[in-house]
Amino acid sequence: MTWRAEDQRLLERLEDEALFEQVWRALAGTDDGAPHPRAAGVLVALREDAETRGLVEAARRGDMAGLLKALHRPDPARLAPRHAHHLALLWDRVADVLEPTHETGSVLARKHSLAMWAWLAAEPAYLEALAERVIDGALPPPEVGRAVQEAPLASLDRLGARALADANERGDRGRLALAALRLVPEACDDAGCGDELRRRLEARSRRHREAAVDAAIRRVDDRIEQSLIDHAPVAELVEHASEAAAIWQWAGRDEQVERFLVQRLTPALWDRYRERAWSDVAALLRPLQAPVESLAIRIESDPSKLAYAAPCAQIFVFMAEVASQFERQLALAERALLLCETHRNGRLVLADLLVERGLRRLDRAGVFGAGDALNDAAADIRRAESLFPQLKRLPAAKQRLKAKGVDLDA
Amino acid sequence: MPEPTDENPFERWGIDPEQGPAAITERMRELIEDATDEATQKAIRAAWEALTLHPARRLTAALGAHPDSHGVLGAAPPRPPRRAPSQVSLELRDLLARPSALAALGLEREAEAPLPEPTDPIVDPDG
Amino acid sequence: MFVDRPVGIDLGTTNSEVALLDPSERDLIVYADRFGRRTIPSAVAWDPKKEALLVGRAARNRRGREPGPIESIKRKMGRDERVQVGPHELTPEEVSAKILGELRDRMREHLQERSNGVEVRVARAVITVPAYFDAPQVEATRAAGELAGLEVLGVLQEPTAAAIYHTWRRQLGDGCFLVYDLGGGTFDVSILRCLAGEYQVLAIDGDNFLGGDDLDRRFAEHLRKALVERGYTLDLDVQSDAEDRARFQALVHLAQEIKESLSTSDVVAVNKQSVLEDQAGESVDYEAEIGRAEYEAAVGDLVETTLESCRRALAQSQEKAGVSIGDIDHVVLVGGSTRVPLVIRRVTEELCAKSKSEAPLQEEVDTCVALGAAVHAAQLGGLRLGHEGSQVCLRTPLVGRGDRIKLTVDVEEAPEGTRAVALLAGGAVLVEEAVSEVPTSVRLEAPLGPEPENPVELHLTGDDGEARGALGFALYRGDVRPRASSLSQPSVIAKDIALEVMRAGRRERRVLLSRGTGLPAEATHTFFTGDRSGAVVLRLLQNRLPIKTLMITIDKDVPVGSPVELALRCDEAMRLEARATVAGQELWANIEPARQKTPNAEEVEALLGRAEQAQHAVWGHDAHYYRREVEPLVTGIREVLATDPDKLSALCAKLEQLLDAVAGDEGALSPPMDRFEGVLDALRRTVFRQQGELLGMDHAQWEERIGDLMQRGLTAWADGDAGGWRRVYNEAQALQETASEQEFSRRKLDDPAYLTQRLLAALAYAKRVEHGLADFVPSNNDEVRALQVGERDRLLGALREKVTEPLSAMGAEEAPASTHAVRQRLDQIVGELDRIDAALERLPSLGLVTERSR
Numbered sequence A: 001m002t003w004r005a006e007d008q009r010l011l012e013r014l015e016d017e018a019l020f021e022q023v024w025r026a027l028a029g030t031d032d033g034a035p036h037p038r039a040a041g042v043l044v045a046l047r048e049d050a051e052t053r054g055l056v057e058a059a060r061r062g063d064m065a066g067l068l069k070a071l072h073r074p075d076p077a078r079l080a081p082r083h084a085h086h087l088a089l090l091w092d093r094v095a096d097v098l099e100p101t102h103e104t105g106s107v108l109a110r111k112h113s114l115a116m117w118a119w120l121a122a123e124p125a126y127l128e129a130l131a132e133r134v135i136d137g138a139l140p141p142p143e144v145g146r147a148v149q150e151a152p153l154a155s156l157d158r159l160g161a162r163a164l165a166d167a168n169e170r171g172d173r174g175r176l177a178l179a180a181l182r183l184v185p186e187a188c189d190d191a192g193c194g195d196e197l198r199r200r201l202e203a204r205s206r207r208h209r210e211a212a213v214d215a216a217i218r219r220v221d222d223r224i225e226q227s228l229i230d231h232a233p234v235a236e237l238v239e240h241a242s243e244a245a246a247i248w249q250w251a252g253r254d255e256q257v258e259r260f261l262v263q264r265l266t267p268a269l270w271d272r273y274r275e276r277a278w279s280d281v282a283a284l285l286r287p288l289q290a291p292v293e294s295l296a297i298r299i300e301s302d303p304s305k306l307a308y309a310a311p312c313a314q315i316f317v318f319m320a321e322v323a324s325q326f327e328r329q330l331a332l333a334e335r336a337l338l339l340c341e342t343h344r345n346g347r348l349v350l351a352d353l354l355v356e357r358g359l360r361r362l363d364r365a366g367v368f369g370a371g372d373a374l375n376d377a378a379a380d381i382r383r384a385e386s387l388f389p390q391l392k393r394l395p396a397a398k399q400r401l402k403a404k405g406v407d408l409d410a
Numbered sequence B: 001m002p003e004p005t006d007e008n009p010f011e012r013w014g015i016d017p018e019q020g021p022a023a024i025t026e027r028m029r030e031l032i033e034d035a036t037d038e039a040t041q042k043a044i045r046a047a048w049e050a051l052t053l054h055p056a057r058r059l060t061a062a063l064g065a066h067p068d069s070h071g072v073l074g075a076a077p078p079r080p081p082r083r084a085p086s087q088v089s090l091e092l093r094d095l096l097a098r099p100s101a102l103a104a105l106g107l108e109r110e111a112e113a114p115l116p117e118p119t120d121p122i123v124d125p126d127g
Numbered sequence C: 001m002f003v004d005r006p007v008g009i010d011l012g013t014t015n016s017e018v019a020l021l022d023p024s025e026r027d028l029i030v031y032a033d034r035f036g037r038r039t040i041p042s043a044v045a046w047d048p049k050k051e052a053l054l055v056g057r058a059a060r061n062r063r064g065r066e067p068g069p070i071e072s073i074k075r076k077m078g079r080d081e082r083v084q085v086g087p088h089e090l091t092p093e094e095v096s097a098k099i100l101g102e103l104r105d106r107m108r109e110h111l112q113e114r115s116n117g118v119e120v121r122v123a124r125a126v127i128t129v130p131a132y133f134d135a136p137q138v139e140a141t142r143a144a145g146e147l148a149g150l151e152v153l154g155v156l157q158e159p160t161a162a163a164i165y166h167t168w169r170r171q172l173g174d175g176c177f178l179v180y181d182l183g184g185g186t187f188d189v190s191i192l193r194c195l196a197g198e199y200q201v202l203a204i205d206g207d208n209f210l211g212g213d214d215l216d217r218r219f220a221e222h223l224r225k226a227l228v229e230r231g232y233t234l235d236l237d238v239q240s241d242a243e244d245r246a247r248f249q250a251l252v253h254l255a256q257e258i259k260e261s262l263s264t265s266d267v268v269a270v271n272k273q274s275v276l277e278d279q280a281g282e283s284v285d286y287e288a289e290i291g292r293a294e295y296e297a298a299v300g301d302l303v304e305t306t307l308e309s310c311r312r313a314l315a316q317s318q319e320k321a322g323v324s325i326g327d328i329d330h331v332v333l334v335g336g337s338t339r340v341p342l343v344i345r346r347v348t349e350e351l352c353a354k355s356k357s358e359a360p361l362q363e364e365v366d367t368c369v370a371l372g373a374a375v376h377a378a379q380l381g382g383l384r385l386g387h388e389g390s391q392v393c394l395r396t397p398l399v400g401r402g403d404r405i406k407l408t409v410d411v412e413e414a415p416e417g418t419r420a421v422a423l424l425a426g427g428a429v430l431v432e433e434a435v436s437e438v439p440t441s442v443r444l445e446a447p448l449g450p451e452p453e454n455p456v457e458l459h460l461t462g463d464d465g466e467a468r469g470a471l472g473f474a475l476y477r478g479d480v481r482p483r484a485s486s487l488s489q490p491s492v493i494a495k496d497i498a499l500e501v502m503r504a505g506r507r508e509r510r511v512l513l514s515r516g517t518g519l520p521a522e523a524t525h526t527f528f529t530g531d532r533s534g535a536v537v538l539r540l541l542q543n544r545l546p547i548k549t550l551m552i553t554i555d556k557d558v559p560v561g562s563p564v565e566l567a568l569r570c571d572e573a574m575r576l577e578a579r580a581t582v583a584g585q586e587l588w589a590n591i592e593p594a595r596q597k598t599p600n601a602e603e604v605e606a607l608l609g610r611a612e613q614a615q616h617a618v619w620g621h622d623a624h625y626y627r628r629e630v631e632p633l634v635t636g637i638r639e640v641l642a643t644d645p646d647k648l649s650a651l652c653a654k655l656e657q658l659l660d661a662v663a664g665d666e667g668a669l670s671p672p673m674d675r676f677e678g679v680l681d682a683l684r685r686t687v688f689r690q691q692g693e694l695l696g697m698d699h700a701q702w703e704e705r706i707g708d709l710m711q712r713g714l715t716a717w718a719d720g721d722a723g724g725w726r727r728v729y730n731e732a733q734a735l736q737e738t739a740s741e742q743e744f745s746r747r748k749l750d751d752p753a754y755l756t757q758r759l760l761a762a763l764a765y766a767k768r769v770e771h772g773l774a775d776f777v778p779s780n781n782d783e784v785r786a787l788q789v790g791e792r793d794r795l796l797g798a799l800r801e802k803v804t805e806p807l808s809a810m811g812a813e814e815a816p817a818s819t820h821a822v823r824q825r826l827d828q829i830v831g832e833l834d835r836i837d838a839a840l841e842r843l844p845s846l847g848l849v850t851e852r853s854r
Helices: A005-028 A037-048 A050-060 A065-072 A081-098 A103-121 A124-135 A141-166 A172-182 A184-191 A195-230 A234-250 A255-274 A278-301 A303-322 A326-339 A344-368 A371-387 A394-403 B021-034 B038-052 B055-063 B099-104 C092-112 C135-147 C158-170 C212-229 C242-264 C292-321 C341-350 C368-381 C601-617 C621-640 C645-663 C673-689 C699-719 C722-744 C752-775 C782-812 C819-845
Strands: C002-004 C007-011 C015-021 C028-030 C044-047 C052-055 C083-085 C088-090 C119-121 C124-129 C151-157 C175-182 C187-195 C198-207 C267-277 C283-291 C330-334 C383-387 C390-394 C404-413 C420-425 C428-434 C440-447 C453-461 C467-477 C497-503 C506-513 C521-529 C535-542 C545-553 C563-570 C576-582 C585-590
Touching: A005 A037, A005 A050, A005 A065, A005 A081, A037 A050, A037 A065, A037 A081, A050 A065, A081 A103, A081 A124, A103 A124, A103 A141, A103 A172, A103 A184, A103 A195, A124 A141, A124 B055, A141 A172, A141 A195, A141 B055, A172 A195, A172 A234, A184 A195, A195 A234, A195 A255, A195 C722, A195 C819, A234 A255, A234 A278, A255 A278, A255 A303, A255 C722, A255 C819, A278 A303, A278 A326, A303 A326, A303 A344, A303 C722, A326 A344, A344 A371, A344 A394, A371 A394, B021 B038, B021 B055, B021 C187, B038 B055, B038 C198, C007 C092, C007 C135, C007 C158, C007 C368, C015 C092, C015 C368, C028 C368, C044 C083, C044 C092, C052 C092, C083 C092, C088 C092, C092 C119, C092 C124, C092 C135, C124 C135, C124 C158, C124 C368, C135 C151, C151 C158, C151 C368, C158 C175, C158 C187, C158 C198, C158 C330, C158 C368, C175 C292, C187 C292, C198 C292, C212 C242, C212 C283, C212 C292, C242 C267, C242 C283, C242 C292, C283 C292, C292 C341, C330 C341, C330 C368, C368 C383, C383 C404, C383 C467, C390 C453, C390 C467, C404 C420, C420 C440, C428 C440, C497 C521, C497 C563, C506 C521, C506 C563, C535 C563, C535 C576, C535 C782, C545 C576, C545 C585, C545 C645, C545 C782, C601 C621, C601 C645, C621 C645, C673 C699, C673 C722, C699 C722, C752 C782, C752 C819, C782 C819
Parallel strands: C002 C119, C007 C124, C124 C151, C175 C330
Antiparallel strands: C002 C383, C007 C015, C015 C028, C044 C052, C083 C088, C175 C187, C187 C198, C267 C283, C383 C390, C390 C404, C404 C440, C420 C428, C420 C453, C453 C467, C497 C506, C497 C535, C521 C563, C535 C545, C563 C576, C576 C585
């Protein structure tokens, strides 16, 4: 009996498969959900590379640390395409298995997988050769090319589909899929992606996230619409707003939800505002607080997002109107103007609050006669005038100031 | 909305991605004929469609399956000429196929080592 | 003992056929009369002398006599009308049932003669239908089979049956087929792939009202004109005058004769005396030489229409399976009308020349459909045997090549105490399998004898080992012809079954079962309630045509967004069932599509007028749809106005439904484009009025910004991306709000002039909403209409009470309150108006479910 090359190959396969069982257990923390035995091919490249061969041998002896590190952080410069392909699929599987028990680990595993796909996208020759063998002329070359180009994006599509499928129930799988989609830029960094590829991947990721968030807010949208038409009790709207806020959390504090909330609930706030139902306004504002704060920060830190400045500012104005403490009211009105310096209602409310403070200061100045207080009051009223010259209380305030010897019109 | 099924059809049904549609169909037919419950039959039909209807779908599925990094298994070892049971005399070296193991024991292989008379049905397909 | 092997039946417009696959699978047996004629005319007539119904040839022989035969009944299938057969008024399916009954009886006699005394039953059948049949037509066909006392195992598309026959006959394991099926009344094209013996239907297209009959009618009309030129009075009104109809029918028969003669020779000399009597009572003679070219010039465009269908089918197969004309291995011609030389020539030029098939396959053009259906029937129904309380069905083929054969046996009935099934040959038990209950299914694997035919017996045995029932049959040694396994589902859904849903404020069609899906098929989808109207409206469509509306009344407290589960099931016989569950209520419906009615002349005119108006009203996506779907129908209606009342009513019904769909504003994104343009215009004006920078951007930067929004909006609009469209629209609106703040902050809101301006604007707005409510056209479904009308009346009341009356009161006030109070009231009224407007917008979609995930 001669020992042939194929016998050697069979032996290596069996040994790799045996070791891979342990690798899987180490990565996934379970024997369940192990991938197809071909996944053991991930060890081949490591075994054949002189630099990593030792890691495989050590792992066979029970020391897995080096091997696991090599699987976690492959060196993009030394990667072989087939190895990257194994890794992309392996990490995807690990991410699936970790999902219910170890969310962070799952999302990170997904990122590793995305990084490997991104790396493969930059090495199309391997996928093309594989495609040629599979297709064997059954598809015209341009279509093969298209399929190869799409392959690295397929995992984004899968994540998008999961997020979409889970959108209505706000399920964990969908939430994690969205989290992974948000990590596309990092995966691109890990893979050392070029600009063009990065743009493609990020655009696809964004599209999927938008679609999922769209699907998630649709129900709340319908509910709010119905409640607005019915002029329903505020409790109903508060419930919808809270649901939207929950979607916002589910979607990883997504900007789209913030915009939605601001725009969709403003008419209801106006309705209640006109009815002077202050407690309703306050109740409705409560679930909006965190999302609106987040949107405000986005607008302040990125001038290109100015579109939502006025609607967002209006929410701060509402908040200012119903805040229970004077200082808080002032701060919120200031915040509205910080967002949108031309905002009419913001200017009006802030001007009114400034006059109020000015008058309070004047009252104090009357008691103690302090010059500082008078100056401060004058500054408040002066600023109020510059903000909103038509303010009804202004002439009387200026009159009082004049009586104290400060003539703003002089 | 159905749950997106993530299981790769090639891997789930143990089909080599480099096989053509006809071979895939033959295999799927065997599978469906053995399947007893309707859910499995439905899954097989869906996989058949995924793998044979449009080549582009087959290709996508193939790219989503682990590649074969170990190479083909190759042919089974050649069968030695038959001998009568009385002629068999086994030694340690006959049991050690791997050259490295033989070398480690300081043994060498005979040019053509005899095998037992293959009466075992696993070894002897005609038995 | 009895045997029952299911048959395949081709219920054709002109002729029908019935066939059976012999259990040895060596032969396909097609019914033939004692003259060897393998088709039975699809005709039914009344014999006044014998006071009996005649079916088939005897019925057709009554052509030209009174009462004449009922023919081409297939063209009326699915229509709400009756035909007079002697003293009987029959529905189209009743007439078809007579034909099917005749086929069954003839076949049973035919088989009984060959059966060596064993009772032959013909009780089960696969009936074929044109691939492009609409749901009501399929439904009527299956009903006809059931009326005839047949168990309809399946309904199979005719072209698929033809392909199955050819693969069986030529033992083709692999290949792509384009089946061109021009029957008497219908045209179908299907593209199929046979893969290792399994079938995949890749595309279906066709025309339910284009067949050989149309060629005949077209040429008959050509003959009529020629006769008018010769001075005969033949200004025929076939729609309302029975005598004219008979005159035209005589011309059609003459056209048929000429067509048949021209199939074999280039010129035909016609010399016919007294073809008919014209309207002046003069006997019409026809004498002329007609060349093939003259005939072809008259009907050529109809043939071109069929080729257009083929191209559409190829586009479908390209999309579905990457199969284009170059991949087609066999072009198969089916149907008597494919004998027309023009058809063969054009198919050869346009299809064969570009495919791998040099010339079309033209075998058994009349019977291949029934033969293929017989092969499929054998696959679905196996072989049933029974005797005195025992009945089994052998599901698997009884033919094998190897030493052993696997059998699946359904034990359907067994005598008390049966404990096992045993297969015996020559008294020796080959294999035995225990049975614990009946009915049940067992698998047996037995040795296959060496003879071409090996008699065996199936025993149903008790605990004592004694046979309580014995059924004899044979196992055959021979070539196993390619025959599909349960992997294949050759019957498919020909047209999408869809549901009307709301998505991002837009009415959309959500396909539940897509065309090409193999049968049986089922699908479960979850949708959500979209409003609190107290009803859930599920409007099911086939392609774009409504086939059934299910309305479920629910409690008004059921929250918006509650799940609505809709399960659809379509079995092999294309029977469609729906089950809807919402808020703990379940509604189950067998979907029997509404029958179509026959319009009168004024209705046809009105319909054509509507089509013309609609054409001016549609644009964008709808315009494309309009050109593709509506225009051919209008052309078709004009064409058959004077010649074909059946086709006319079918086309009119279809046009009416399509126009309803177009008028239903389906596909329009919400909010409409003009509102988006309005927002951008307002934004541009705001920016223009500013001196220098606004919000830190100069005019050029603003232009760029607005241009970007416009571009994104147009892209979303063009893609029909409802979500994207709303996002861009909302962003534009937010930006306009932000940009206008500067101006707004300088405005004096309580200025009387400004308030007057606002009051006028509110009045105009109220007028617009009022018109919208008055113009609203409710649904033509009774239940849905009641729902919509109720809501509309409620809104009209609210408009009057909360908007128009307070507004007029404000205008009429002599001593207005403070301007501030006026402003507050105005704000409040406009708020109400906004609510009513939003409710108006939802009126057409009231009760529709919404969809999110897609």
